[in-house]
Amino acid sequence: xxxxxxxxxxxxxxxxxxxxxxxxxxxxxxxxxxxxxxxxxxxxxxxxxxxxxxxxxxxxxxxxxxxxxxxxxxxxxxxxxxxxxxxxxxxxxxxxxxxxxxxxxxxxxxxxxxxxxxxxxxxxxxxxxxxxxxxxxxxxxxxxxxxxxxxxxxxxxxxxxxxxxxxxxxxxxxxxxxxxxxxxxxxxxxxxxxxxxxxxxxxxxxxxxxxxxxxxxxxxxxxxxxxxxxxxxxxxxxxxxxxxxxxxxxxxxxxxxxxxxxxxxxxxxxxxxxxxxxxxxxxxxxxxxxxxxxxxxxxxxxxxxxxxxxxxxxxxxxxxxxxxxxxxxxxxxxxxxxxxxxxxxxxxxxxxxxxxxxxxxxxxxxxxxxxxxxxxxxxxxxxxxxxxxxxxxxxxxxxxxxxxxxxxxxxxxxxxxxxxxxxxxxxxxxxxxxxxxxxxxxxxxxxxxxxxxxxxxxxxxxxxxxxxxxxxxxxxxxxxxxxxxxxxxxxxxxxxxxxxxxxxxxxxxxxxxxxxxxxxxxxxxxxxxxxxxxxxxxxxxxxxxxxxxxxxxxxxxxxxxxxxxxxxxxxxxxxxxxxxxxxxxxxxxxxxxxxxxxxxxxxxxxxxxxxxxxxxxxxxxxxxxxxxxxxxxxxxxxxxxxxxxxxxxxxxxxxxxxxxxxxxxxxxxxxxxxxxxxxxxxxxxxxxxxxxxxxxxxxxxxxxxxxx
Numbered sequence: 001x002x003x004x005x006x007x008x009x010x011x012x013x014x015x016x017x018x019x020x021x022x023x024x025x026x027x028x029x030x031x032x033x034x035x036x037x038x039x040x041x042x043x044x045x046x047x048x049x050x051x052x053x054x055x056x057x058x059x060x061x062x063x064x065x066x067x068x069x070x071x072x073x074x075x076x077x078x079x080x081x082x083x084x085x086x087x088x089x090x091x092x093x094x095x096x097x098x099x100x101x102x103x104x105x106x107x108x109x110x111x112x113x114x115x116x117x118x119x120x121x122x123x124x125x126x127x128x129x130x131x132x133x134x135x136x137x138x139x140x141x142x143x144x145x146x147x148x149x150x151x152x153x154x155x156x157x158x159x160x161x162x163x164x165x166x167x168x169x170x171x172x173x174x175x176x177x178x179x180x181x182x183x184x185x186x187x188x189x190x191x192x193x194x195x196x197x198x199x200x201x202x203x204x205x206x207x208x209x210x211x212x213x214x215x216x217x218x219x220x221x222x223x224x225x226x227x228x229x230x231x232x233x234x235x236x237x238x239x240x241x242x243x244x245x246x247x248x249x250x251x252x253x254x255x256x257x258x259x260x261x262x263x264x265x266x267x268x269x270x271x272x273x274x275x276x277x278x279x280x281x282x283x284x285x286x287x288x289x290x291x292x293x294x295x296x297x298x299x300x301x302x303x304x305x306x307x308x309x310x311x312x313x314x315x316x317x318x319x320x321x322x323x324x325x326x327x328x329x330x331x332x333x334x335x336x337x338x339x340x341x342x343x344x345x346x347x348x349x350x351x352x353x354x355x356x357x358x359x360x361x362x363x364x365x366x367x368x369x370x371x372x373x374x375x376x377x378x379x380x381x382x383x384x385x386x387x388x389x390x391x392x393x394x395x396x397x398x399x400x401x402x403x404x405x406x407x408x409x410x411x412x413x414x415x416x417x418x419x420x421x422x423x424x425x426x427x428x429x430x431x432x433x434x435x436x437x438x439x440x441x442x443x444x445x446x447x448x449x450x451x452x453x454x455x456x457x458x459x460x461x462x463x464x465x466x467x468x469x470x471x472x473x474x475x476x477x478x479x480x481x482x483x484x485x486x487x488x489x490x491x492x493x494x495x496x497x498x499x500x501x502x503x504x505x506x507x508x509x510x511x512x513x514x515x516x517x518x519x520x521x522x523x524x525x526x527x528x529x530x531x532x533x534x535x536x537x538x539x540x541x542x543x544x545x546x547x548x549x550x551x552x553x554x555x556x557x558x559x560x561x562x563x564x565x566x567x568x569x570x571x572x573x574x575x576x577x578x579x580x581x582x583x584x585x586x587x588x589x590x591x592x593x594x595x596x597x598x599x600x601x602x603x604x605x606x607x608x609x610x611x612x613x614x615x616x617x618x619x620x621x622x623x624x625x626x627x628x629x630x631x632x633x634x635x636x637x638x639x640x641x642x643x644x645x646x647x648x649x650x651x652x653x654x655x656x657x658x659x660x661x662x663x664x665x666x667x668x669x670x671x672x673x674x675x676x677x678x679x680x681x682x683x684x685x686x687x688x689x690x691x692x693x694x695x696x697x698x699x700x701x702x703x704x705x706x707x708x
Contacts, residue, residue, distance in 0.1 A: 017294045019296050020294075021293060021294035021295040021296070021300065022295040022296050022297070022299040022300040022301075023300075024300070025293070025295060025299075025300025025301060025303075025304060026299060026300045026303065026325075029300065029303060029304060029307060029321050030042075030321070042322070044266060044322050044667065045322050045325050045326050045329070047266055047667065048262045048266035048267065048322065048323060048326040049262070049326050049329060049330060050479070051266055051479040052258075052261040052262045052264070052266075052326070052330075053261045053264070056257050056258070056260075056261035057258070057261060057330065059257060060254045060257055060258045060261075060330075060334065061334055061338075063250050063251075063253065063254040063257070064108075064254060064334050064335075064338060065338070066250060067247055067250045067251055067254070068101060068104050068105050068108065068338065069101060070243055070246055070247050070250070071104045071108075071145075071243075071247055072097065072100040072101040072103075072104040073097075073100075073243060074145065074148075074240050074243040074244065074247065075100055075103075075104060075141050075145060076094065076095065076097065076100045077236050077239060077240055077243075078140065078141035078144050078145065078231060078236070078240060079093075079094055079095065079127070079133060079137050079138070079140075079141045080094045081230065081231040081234035081236045082136075082137045082140045082141065082227035082228070082230050082231040082234075083133075083134075083137050083227070083230070084230065084234055093131065093132050093133045093134055093137060094131070094133070095127060095130070095131035095133055096131070099130055099131050099346070100131075101342070102342040102343075102345055102346040103123060103126045103127060103130070103131075103342075103346065104123075105338045105339050105341070105342035106122065106123070106126060106339050106342050106343050106346065107120070107122065107123040107126075108335050108338065108339055109335050109336050109338070109339020109340065109342075109343075110122045110123075110339065111123075112289065112296075112297045112298040120142055123138065123142060124138035124139055124142060126346070130346060134223065134227075135223075136223035136224040136226065136227040137227050139224055139227070140224060140227035140228050140231055141231075143189075143228070144228075144231060144240070145240075145244075147185060147186065148237075148240060148241060148244040149244060149248065150181075151241070151244075152241070152244050152245055152248050153248060153283065153286070153287070154176070156248070156283065157280075157283055157287070158176065189225075189228050189232075190229075190232055193225055193228070194225065194229065252279060252282055252283065255282040255285075255327070255331070256275065256278060256279060256282060258327050258330055258331065259278060259281075259282065259323065259324075259327050260278075262323050262326045262327050262330070263323055264481070264484070266323070266326075266481070266664075266667055267319045267322070267323045267664070268481060268483040268664065269315065269316060269319060269664075270310070270315055270316075270319055270320065270323050273310070273313070273315060277309075277310070277313050278310075280309055281305075281306040281307075281309040281310045281320075281324075282306060284305035284306050284308065284309040285302045285303065285304075285305045285306035285309075285324065286302075286305070287305055288301050288302065288304050288305030288306075289301050289302040289305070297328075297332055298328075299325075299328060302324070302328050303321055303324040303325055303328060306320065306324045307320045307321050307324060318662075319664075409446060409686070409687070409689050410685075410686075412445060412446050415685055416676075416679075416683060416685070418676045418679070419443075419674070419676075419685055422443040422444065422653075422701065423443065423444055423701065423702055424443050424444075424467075424648075424699065424700050424701035424702055425440055425441060425442050425443055425467075425699075425700055426440070426441045426443060426655055426672065426674065426687065426697055426698070426699050426700075427439065427440050427441075427451065427461045427463060427470055427697065427698050427700075428441075428461065428655075428657075428672050428688075428694055428695060428696055428697040428698070429458060429459035429460065429461060429472075429666070429693075429694075429695050429696045430688070430690075430692055430693065430694045430695075431692045431693050432688075432690040432692035432694070433450065435454075435455060435456070435457060435478065435479065436457045436458055436459050436666065436693070437450050437451070437452045437453060437454065437458055438450070438451040438452045438458050438459075438461045438470060438472050438493070439451065439694075440470075440495070441687060443674075443701075446687070451470065451493060451495065451498075452472070452493065452500075454474065455478055456474050456475045456476065456477060456478055456480075457474065457475040457477075457478070457479055457480045457666075458472055458473070458474045458475075458491075459472065459473060459482060459666060459695065459696055460472055460473050460482065460508065460509055460510065460696045461696060461698055462510050462511050462512060462698050463512075463698045463699070463700045464492075464512050464516050465512055465514060465515065465516040465649075466516055467495075467700040467702065468494065468495060468496065469492050469493060469494055469495060470492070470493045470495060470698075471490065471491070471492045471493075471503070471510035471511075471512065471519055472490075472491055472492075472493065472510070473488040473489065473490055473491070473507070473508045473509070473510065474488065474489050474491055475488055475489075476488070476489065481666055481667070482508070482665060482666050487505060487506040488506070488507060488508045489502060489504065489505050489506070489507065490502075490503040490504040490507040490508070490510050490519070490521045490531075491503060492519070503519060503521070503531055504521055504523070504529070504531060504538065506523055506524070507521040507522065507523050507529065508521065508522045508523075509521060509522040509556060509557055511557070511558060511559060513530075513559075513561075514561045514599075516533075517532065517533055517534065518530050518531065518532055518533070519531045519533070520541075520557070520559050522554065522557050523540075526543060526544030526549065526551070526552060526553055526554050527540055527542065527543050527544075528540070528541050528542035528543075528554070528557050528559070528565060529541065541559075541563075542554075542557075542565050542580065548580050548584070548585055548586030549565070549578075549580050549586070550569055550571075550578070550586070552569040552570060552571070553569060553570065554567045554568070554569055555567060555568045555569060555570075555575075555593065555594075556568055556593065556594045556595070556596070558595065558596045558597045558604075559597070560597040560601040561601055562581070562601065563581060563582070564579055564580070564581040564597070564601075564624075565579065565580045565581065566578070566579050566595040566596060566597050566604050567580070567595060568592070568593040568594060568595055568606075574591055575591065575592060575593040576588060576590075576591055576592075577589040577590055577591075577592050577593065577595035577606045577622075578595070579595070579604070579624065587624075589604070589606065589622050589629070590606065590608065590620070590622070590629055591608065591610065592606045592607050592608040592609075592610075592620065593606065593607050594606055594607045594643065594644065594645065595622070596645060596646070598647055598651055599647055599648070599649045599650075599651055600651060602623075603621050603622060603623050603624070604621070604622045604624065605619055605620070605621060605622075605632065605645045605647070605654075606619070606620055606622060606645075607619060607620075607642065607643060607645070608620050611631070616641065616661070617634075617640070617641045617642045617643065618631055618632075618633065618634035618642060619631075619632045619633040619634070619642055619645050619654075619656070620632055633645075633654065633656075633675060633681055633684070634681060635658055635673075635681055635682075635684055636681065636682050638660045638661075639658040639659060639660055639671060639686075640658060640660075641658060641659040641660065641661050641662070641663065642656055642657070642658050643656065643657045643658070643659070643665060643670065643695075644656050644657040644665070644670075644695060644696050644697055646697055646698050646699060647677075647699075648699045648700070648701045649701065650701065650703075651677065652676060652677055652678070653674060653675070653676055653677065653699060653701065654674070654675045654677055655672065655673065655674050655675075655687075655697040655698065655699040656672075656673055656675070656697065657670035657671065657672055657673070657694060657695050657696075657697060658670060658671055658673055659671070665695055665696075666693055666695055667693055668693060669691055669692070669693065670693060670694050670695050671686055671687070671688045671689070671694055672686075672687045672688040672694045672697045673685060673686050673687060674687055674699070
């Protein structure tokens with residue numbers, strides 16, 4: 001029988017079982033997430049991968065290469081130990097470092113390809129085929145590597161659970177049980193297995209005519225026992241234990257880097273989770289992936305552990321699931337990129353050394369074909385080239401991504417009378433064409449076009465009082481979430497000419513003064529600045545710890561004609577709305593966000609998720625004179641998670657965004673609406689119809705100035 005023949009047996013059946021198992025588990029996880037009264041959007045997986053950091057991904061690849069090299073050293077030490085019968089001798093069946101690196105990379109690719117980690121047997125088969133390493137020696141090295149991994153993982157898990165204070169004792173019990181199993185297993189193979197083999201061999205000698213399969217089986221177990229006992233006597237465990245600790249540390253550090261890369265741009269709530277909790281989730285994912293669950297590449301099993309862990313600590317289960325799938329896809333891309341590269345190099349490289357039948361089983365001082373460091377470096381360069389080429393191809397494909405249109409907009413002639421008479425336009429930020437650009441819609445015929453066409457993110461548009469210009473912010477890189485504190489730049493665009501002017505570097509959230517002579521903007525976590533168009537001079541007008549402003553990041557600042565600042569900030573994680581003005585005490589309005597002055601400054605509007613409708617959110621009005629808060633707008637139907645309220649200058653029309661419950665402002669599928677404020681909530685009219693993100697609208701109607 002050829003060395004790889006046994007791999008083909010039932011492979012198709014196992015693959016089909018794995019695919020089916022993954023679909024079932026992931027479908028269940030999706031179902032469980034949707035049942036939590038929040039929508040889930042699988043397309044965010046694509047966006048998360050696309051928007052994650054390329055440099056962090058490359059760093060993850062480098063960590064993976066170092067991990068492969070260290071694993072190869074560990075495997076080679078274990079194989080060498082199992083084949084060393086006397087001091088100073090090395091068996092010719094020990095693979096060279098080059099072979100070991102390539103086989104280790106391939107093992108990393110196929111380990112989860114078949115359910116219950118059956119892909120591990122490929123490692124043993126490749127050792128047999130290319131290095132002539134005996135199957136018992138390969139199995140012995142694999143056995144000890146797995147035991148060492150668990151022996152390192154279990155104490156880390158126990159320590160993390162004790163530090164984090166996990167709400168249930170289940171992970172602690174599992175970790176303690178795993179550690180107990182490892183200790184028991186070691187005692188078993190060290191002391192009990194030799195006694196058992198002695199009894200079985202005695203039985204075999206007495207029954208020389210035993211079944212041939214039984215004899216072959218006993219021979220294999222005998223050989224494995226010899227390899228195991230030889231490894232134990234070699235005294236290499238402290239050495240390989242140290243390597244295992246480094247390998248596991250690099251792996252978890254790499255997973256943290258990859259997770260934060262995915263979460264930073266697409267899942268800010270997850271990005272802000274304490275790193276120890278995130279590490280616990282990564283370990284939980286690794287533990288459930290190792291369980292004998294019939295899944296392919298551990299998809300489903302891997303996500304289940306991490307999602308459960310994160311949900312325990314209040315993370316949105318929908319975002320947790322999607323982020324973990326995105327991370328898993330990227331890890332598999334690296335594993336398969338490196339593994340396939342190694343497979344090609346292994347099969348196209350020089351064949352393994354074969355000893356002649358008369359050659360002694362043991363020889364001394366075998367010289368490697370090349371230095372391990374140079375071999376690892378050469379392999380790394382090739383693998384990196386493949387990985388970067390794959391990433392560039394993915395970027396090219398994702399750049400062509402467009403969000404599918406939904407049900408067409410209702411023709412204007414079928415809209416309410418008040419809407420048919422509107423003259424003016426609405427602007428907003430949308431990624432329906434691939435990245436966030438500023439869009440404009442003519443309300444007289446509902447036609448829309450792009451105002452900006454730029455590869456970087458553009459958002460938060462605000463129309464000047466005369467309706468001629470739009471202020472907005474632009475990132476310094478292709479994608480950036482508005483939550484990202486890295487610098488944005490404030491720009492002003494002339495609508496008729498398309499000319500752009502850079503107003504301020506390191507600024508965000510622009511808004512106009514009532515006369516259009518000043519542009520306010522947010523700079524740093526808690527500073528509000530004013531730009532004078534006549535003098536080009538910029539002045540800081542509000543700062544944290546001054547005028548009663550709390551020492552916190554200010555969000556969505558709005559300044560009225562009297563200079564009063566309306567804003568929101570996070571108070572122990574709760575969004576809280578405030579009003580600040582010089583020489584007066586700070587006014588705390590309510591829990592909520594996006595507190596915005598009406599154009600006439602007689603009230604302010606804010607978003608609240610207390611006593612809202614189907615999707616929780618609603619708009620409330622706040623009267624600064626009386627302190628009265630009244631519920632104002634709460635849409636019926638599925639799209640009732642309202643956000644981004646903006647009034648026209650007459651205060652008769654409100655534009656805003658609404659989603660089906662998904663919250664993140666510049667990622668979720670928000671749609672833009674317009675509402676005549678003296679009509680029923682159900683009269684609000686939807687303006688956008690696509691599966692992209694439509695956010696931060698503003699409205700201009702001729703006849704009066706659009707005031708802040």
